[in-house]
Amino acid sequence: MNPSAMADFFERLGHRVVRTKSSYWYDVRRRFYLGFPHHRLIDPSPDELYPFFLRLNGGVRYSGPPESPGRQSYALVCRDRRYDLDLLSSNTRSKVRRGLKHCTVEQLEPSYIMAHGKSVHDDTLRRIRIHDPYPWETYWRAVKESNCVAVWGALIGKTLTAYLVAVLVEGCWEILVVRSLSEFLRCYPNNALLFTVLRQMLSNPQIGQVFFGAESLEGLSSIDEFKLSMGFVKSPIRQRIVLHPFLRPALCNPLAVRAVGGLAHRQPQSEFWRKLDGLTAFVASGGA
Template sequence: MTPEVFAEWFRRQGHRVLRTASSYWAEAGPRTFQAFPYHWLIVPTQTELDHLLREHSAIGLRYSTPWEGASGAASYHVVFMEREYPLSILPQKTRPDVRRTLQRGAVEQISFPRLARDGWKLRADTLKRQGREGAESREWWERLCMSAEGLPGFEAWAVVVEGQLTAALIAFLYEDCCNVLYQQSRTEYLSLGVNNALTYVFTREVLSRQNPPWIFYGLHSLDAPPTVDEFKFHMRYTAKPVRQRVVFHPWLRPLMNPLSHALLKAGLRLKPEQPALSKAEGMLRFYFQERLPLERQSLPPPLQPK
């Protein structure tokens, strides 16, 4: 499917979507735009970026660019590029978890109305485990799910145990790449290995299709805990080195300094449950990181030598 279909999903949710020479851009926060498709590595000109910022009164932009590029913070995409995904590829201790889940229940494609209705408990449990309780609402979740209803390329998959959703994901299949967008699960079923089974079966399903795409499992997050990606690496996905850029409006750049960063971090300590603060702190952290030469930057853990 095309980026224009993905853009329609954003529009249905009420987000502004812009198009420039290099990419599409969705308003991820108030006057803050994220480039998509997420797996694209783009090299927009400074003229393009400044025009986008000024023309649309944007505060900031975020996008991924090649590792070999001239600027950007050291970062990564979580990907699976192989053509086969046998059970034997998983860690020995994980294989019984997958088998146990598939004995108790099934991994199957479900409708978006069902995910909207029954999936919020999974999402709320996931946010609580990540220390982000209250960052999203049931209304937001239902709008997110129902906005995908009827759009080609969007799929919802779930682990169903005794008629109950225990883990679920939302994905979008471009012509060349499958993007896993959201994954969530019930805490009480984690010991059963439902996340492992969901990732395993879904990965195999995607790879079994004609002209299978490679799979993008997420972008190095601004604020999510490292454990989110550790699970993906445990499932034998890998970190593809890229660089992330955060570009602020020219009028705001003088205000982006160590003092403003310190104030943001102090505010986050006082109100850790505020997603806007955590995202803003993450953007400023990436912004400062990319000011350094690549050899002086702190590599994220997945890119550090083992």
């Protein structure tokens, strides 16, 4: 699937999309752009990025090859076409089997999730302490209108307990979100869902890999640990953030780094301060 289809999807979500020589970019935050397709490793020149700062944008973030500038990091990918239960640990195999015993996993229409998935979505965002960047109806209309996006769900009886959204681009399935109901986690719907979808995706010879995000600026999380337990591996990359020249001195200032870190520590429920703390720590560690 051509990256332009993914660009159309982000525009339907309300993002501004920019295309440059090496990549596409969307405003993941106000005046802060992220390169996509997310699995693509790029090394843009200063001349390529210069127009972003003429428009007074705060910065750009992208993933580059292991030998390029930036902070040593990783992407979580699965490329093993032999993917099956025997590649997982005994503990994870047990969770997958228990999940499959309780759940039915199937590809679903976006309209079904739009009608039945709001409680699953809201419950997950409360659990992982992030805010929803999109109105519910806007998101699912964009999914429905985008032929590069697909949805799978795990059901117990008629109850939707978990769902997954992925986009197909350049022979890679990029998993965008996984949502689940807290009250059913003891039935391991996430394990059953991810195992079934991964095995289905990797059985297709036209699919080279499944991508499930890069290392968070906030560091290794329990979410990454779950992905690793399900068969994803850390593929070496370099993450880089290029800031507007006016912003860099402020974010590199040791006093600012300590102040932001203190505020994030005192307000652990604040997504804003957690992310700003991760950004300043990233810049201080040489990622910019």
